[in-house]
Amino acid sequence: MIQLSAAIQRIQPSATLGVSARAAALKAQGRDIVSLSVGEPDFPVPDSARKAAIAAIEAGNNHYTAVEGTPALRRAIADKFARDNGLSFTPEDIIVSTGGKQVIFNAMIATVGAGDEVVMPAPYWVSYPDMVALAGGTPVPVPTRAAEGYKMSADALEAAITPACRWLILNSPSNPTGAVYTAGELAAFADVLRRHPQVWVLSDDMYEHIRYGTAPFATMAAVAPDLAERTLTVNGASKAFAMTGWRIGFAGGPRELIKAMVKAQSQSTSNACAIAQAACVGALTGDMGFLAERAAVFRARRDMVVARLGTMPGLTCPTPEGAFYVFPECAGLIGRRTAAGQVLASDEDVAGWLLDNGVAVVHGAAFGHSPAFRVSYATDTASLTTAMDRIEAAIATLD
Numbered sequence: 001m002i003q004l005s006a007a008i009q010r011i012q013p014s015a016t017l018g019v020s021a022r023a024a025a026l027k028a029q030g031r032d033i034v035s036l037s038v039g040e041p042d043f044p045v046p047d048s049a050r051k052a053a054i055a056a057i058e059a060g061n062n063h064y065t066a067v068e069g070t071p072a073l074r075r076a077i078a079d080k081f082a083r084d085n086g087l088s089f090t091p092e093d094i095i096v097s098t099g100g101k102q103v104i105f106n107a108m109i110a111t112v113g114a115g116d117e118v119v120m121p122a123p124y125w126v127s128y129p130d131m132v133a134l135a136g137g138t139p140v141p142v143p144t145r146a147a148e149g150y151k152m153s154a155d156a157l158e159a160a161i162t163p164a165c166r167w168l169i170l171n172s173p174s175n176p177t178g179a180v181y182t183a184g185e186l187a188a189f190a191d192v193l194r195r196h197p198q199v200w201v202l203s204d205d206m207y208e209h210i211r212y213g214t215a216p217f218a219t220m221a222a223v224a225p226d227l228a229e230r231t232l233t234v235n236g237a238s239k240a241f242a243m244t245g246w247r248i249g250f251a252g253g254p255r256e257l258i259k260a261m262v263k264a265q266s267q268s269t270s271n272a273c274a275i276a277q278a279a280c281v282g283a284l285t286g287d288m289g290f291l292a293e294r295a296a297v298f299r300a301r302r303d304m305v306v307a308r309l310g311t312m313p314g315l316t317c318p319t320p321e322g323a324f325y326v327f328p329e330c331a332g333l334i335g336r337r338t339a340a341g342q343v344l345a346s347d348e349d350v351a352g353w354l355l356d357n358g359v360a361v362v363h364g365a366a367f368g369h370s371p372a373f374r375v376s377y378a379t380d381t382a383s384l385t386t387a388m389d390r391i392e393a394a395i396a397t398l399d
């Protein structure tokens with residue numbers, strides 16, 4: 001039998017990818033499943049990106065690029081950070097990776113080791129703790145409450161930071177809760193961080209363009225320019241441009257950190273796909289009018305899903321301010337008996353029972369908050385309505 005490394009034994013497979021694969025397998029067997037488990041927009045890739053990709057193929061762009069990304073893409077990313085976020089980077093301060101996921105992975109593997117702690121508000125994106133653990137570090141989740149919109153307070157941040165803390169990971173808008181931090185809230189975190197110069201900030205801004213409030217988007221390096229020298233600002237093409245399968249993520253940050261991340265990437269995947277990089281230049285320099293239109297569509301779906309879940313007995317559902325997820329707590333379903341005679345003991349049981357009832361969601365434990373589950377509303381309204389009908393009907397059958 002193969003002997004597995006201590007590192008791989010410390011981590012779990014991605015729960016979101018696992019549920020999506022289970023839902024797909026059931027569908028392939030002919031089962032009627034509405035999958036609300038995936039984190040990908042159901043919109044087409046922008047014309048600007050498709051045309052740039054086709055041109056790159058026709059031009060024979062078949063070769064390795066620089067590990068850190070093509071000069072054209074890093075220039076376009078620097079321009080994006082200046083235009084959208086007021087951040088000043090040169091292309092040397094930027095890395096392009098195979099998805100936002102690899103950007104964050106590179107950062108953790110390049111900086112975190114045994115004894116290091118990484119603070120993150122919980123619920124958190126599934127992959128953060130496992131990436132930290134794979135690097136040898138210890139994730140430090142800071143619990144938040146639904147009643148407070150799943151937002152961490154500055155006091156809770158202060159209490160979580162020890163001398164061993166290396167990073168704070170912030171994700172706004174948040175996957176899985178949709179919580180969005182205001183500039184004022186980030187400024188309060190910055191005040192805490194100024195007292196702890198050993199702590200760096202990873203600002204995961206993947207859902208920047210999917211927001212429903214009127215306040216401008218806030219990111220740490222812009223809110224607290226004095227902390228920019230220890231902030232990594234992460235973004236990518238997956239969510240904004242509906243390019244999840246093209247695998248382009250990027251980050252801007254202090255050059256020494258970027259260099260270390262490029263070094264890690266040079267010994268794993270080398271560069272991100274050359275054609276996808278060309279496509280991303282097209283997307284970042286092309287028309288972006290569709291972003292606001294898509295946010296409006298997501299908003300209408302959010303309103304519908306929150307209104308429906310909000311009336312279902314056993315669920316508590318705060319209204320998210322961004323991303324395309326809602327994260328209802330389901331304490332009122334725990335301990336209830338299903339029509340098949342199973343007592344729902346955990347949110348994993350709830351998710352399994354909902355799957356039996358034709359709806360795939362991801363259990364809250366995967367995001368470090370129970371009992372709850374995550375619903376992705378990045379799917380068409382008819383499917384969402386069917387899913388809400390099924391959840392409501394299933395709850396009505398509980399003892």
Ligand code: PLP
Pocket residue numbers: 039098099100101102125171174175204206236237238244247248249
């Ligand atoms: N960060 C967050 C919060 C995400 O939700 C995701 C994807 O689900 C990522 C990063 C990674 O994105 P990518 O698909 O570009 O690797």
